[in-house]
Amino acid sequence: MQPPTTPANPISGANRTRQDAARLGANHSILRAYAEAVRRMKALPSSDPRNWNAQATIHLQACPHGNWWFLPWHRAYTQRLEQICREMIGDEDFALPYWNWSRDGRIPPGFFDASSPLFQPGRLAGQNSTAAAEMVSAAAVERALAPTNFEVFGSGRAGGQRDQASQGPLEATPHNHIHVFVGGEMANFIAPVDPLFWLHHANVDRLWETWNQRGGRNPTDSLWRDLPFRDFVDRAGNRVTDTSGAVSSTAGLGYRYDGLSVAEAPGLAGLRATAQNFGGLAQPDLALVAVSDLNAAPVTAGRPHSLRARATPAVQSMARAAFAAPAGAEAMMAAPPPSSALANPERALIRVAQIDAPARNENVIVRVFVNHPNLTAATPVSDPHYVGSFGFFQTRFAAEVCSTNGLKASYLLDATEVLRRTGHAGATEADIQLMPVDVEGRPLAGTEFYAQQAEVLAV
Ligand code: C2O
Numbered sequence: 001m002q003p004p005t006t007p008a009n010p011i012s013g014a015n016r017t018r019q020d021a022a023r024l025g026a027n028h029s030i031l032r033a034y035a036e037a038v039r040r041m042k043a044l045p046s047s048d049p050r051n052w053n054a055q056a057t058i059h060l061q062a063c064p065h066g067n068w069w070f071l072p073w074h075r076a077y078t079q080r081l082e083q084i085c086r087e088m089i090g091d092e093d094f095a096l097p098y099w100n101w102s103r104d105g106r107i108p109p110g111f112f113d114a115s116s117p118l119f120q121p122g123r124l125a126g127q128n129s130t131a132a133a134e135m136v137s138a139a140a141v142e143r144a145l146a147p148t149n150f151e152v153f154g155s156g157r158a159g160g161q162r163d164q165a166s167q168g169p170l171e172a173t174p175h176n177h178i179h180v181f182v183g184g185e186m187a188n189f190i191a192p193v194d195p196l197f198w199l200h201h202a203n204v205d206r207l208w209e210t211w212n213q214r215g216g217r218n219p220t221d222s223l224w225r226d227l228p229f230r231d232f233v234d235r236a237g238n239r240v241t242d243t244s245g246a247v248s249s250t251a252g253l254g255y256r257y258d259g260l261s262v263a264e265a266p267g268l269a270g271l272r273a274t275a276q277n278f279g280g281l282a283q284p285d286l287a288l289v290a291v292s293d294l295n296a297a298p299v300t301a302g303r304p305h306s307l308r309a310r311a312t313p314a315v316q317s318m319a320r321a322a323f324a325a326p327a328g329a330e331a332m333m334a335a336p337p338p339s340s341a342l343a344n345p346e347r348a349l350i351r352v353a354q355i356d357a358p359a360r361n362e363n364v365i366v367r368v369f370v371n372h373p374n375l376t377a378a379t380p381v382s383d384p385h386y387v388g389s390f391g392f393f394q395t396r397f398a399a400e401v402c403s404t405n406g407l408k409a410s411y412l413l414d415a416t417e418v419l420r421r422t423g424h425a426g427a428t429e430a431d432i433q434l435m436p437v438d439v440e441g442r443p444l445a446g447t448e449f450y451a452q453q454a455e456v457l458a459v
Pocket of ligand 1: 059063064065074175179191201
């Protein structure tokens with residue numbers, strides 16, 4: 001049965017458009033309105049659930065990470081805060097700005113003035129620091145938007161709100177990176193005390209909307225749609241219940257975006273065209289193609305960590321189809337595979353699994369390569385064996401403290417093109433290689449982590 005949900009604020013005909021903060025600039029009325037709303041929320045008594053710190057505590061106590069409620073829960077959370085902002089400043093037209101880190105990887109102007117409510121002491125990123133391109137650039141975001149399956153794109157299926165499943169590339173790459181790049185409070189689960197948090201999540205939300213507009217379909221499973229989020233309050237401070245189903249479209253939620261493009265760098269049109277209209281599968285149909293032995297050695301800075309995924313005899317025809325370009329001919333002559341779709345898998349995914357994230361210092365970017373003959377820390381991300389990069393955000397805490405299912409963290413990356421490009425006909429194994437590098441030259445000490453297994457999955 002569908003739990004009762006609290007209707008969203010109807011659009012009053014007002015112009016509630018979330019806009020790019022860097023374009024608005026520090027003195028724009030929207031940034032000033034946001035600063036005033038934050039100031040008033042900070043001034044509320046701590047017993048008022050709309051108090052600024054009380055709002056941030058919701059995140060610490062309830063945020064889903066590493067599962068398929070990551071996107072809808074943060075959408076509901078951001079939208080409820082936006083409504084509280086409207087109430088605080090008596091402006092029904094107010095909409096949060098967003099931080100489009102693909103267009104400009106610097107913290108937007110207006111957040112560094114120590115006398116402003118938008119200032120947060122203790123950040124590691126300064127005014128001239130720029131988020132790592134491999135994590136947030138238009139190309140990285142296009143990679144994150146490429147998966148056709150929600151449970152790959154938007155993190156994986158779990159049973160409970162904070163349980164571990166897998167982190168998809170939107171969460172794992174730009175999302176996690178921005179948290180550790182900004183640093184300070186943004187790098188832990190009390191992150192929403194930093195007013196930047198809400199601009200960051202508005203952009204993540206915008207990218208989910210972008211994926212939907214390109215044809216990506218959200219889950220229809222009632223487990224996803226109906227799980228009640230009992231964590232938020234409305235603009236009057238009354239408890240509300242939200243669900244993923246109620247926020248799965250931005251239509252009717254009282255805001256829209258000024259644009260859904262990833263960035264405005266020239267040369268993206270082609271990428272967009274290939275990603276569009278892919279008629280996303282609502283249900284996952286992931287088949288295990290190959291799996292590595294356990295590697296219990298720590299992953300340490302500057303050294304490649306190799307996980308050699310091998311196909312079992314039963315799935316070798318699928319592996320050959322996934323590992324060589326162009327997929328097809330050979331697999332078609334092999335014994336009939338379990339499902340004909342998998343003779344020519346649409347996408348091949350790498351799951352880096354059995355992860356124990358860094359225990360203290362998460363200032364690390366993990367590059368993933370396949371089949372590189374002599375990978376070093378200096379191998380550039382332009383190398384044809386490069387699959388993508390991921391980062392951590394309180395990942396060990398999420399798995400060991402917040403989650404109840406006992407699973408370790410895992411990350412899914414789309415490796416279709418790289419596997420086909422670097423594999424060779426008849427291959428039944430792929431060497432999946434991790435290379436940790438630093439964030440903005442920050443010390444890597446303490447960033448050791450474990451990634452014991454890798455899998456290749458076909459969809
Ligand atoms: Cu629950 Cu970006 O945080």
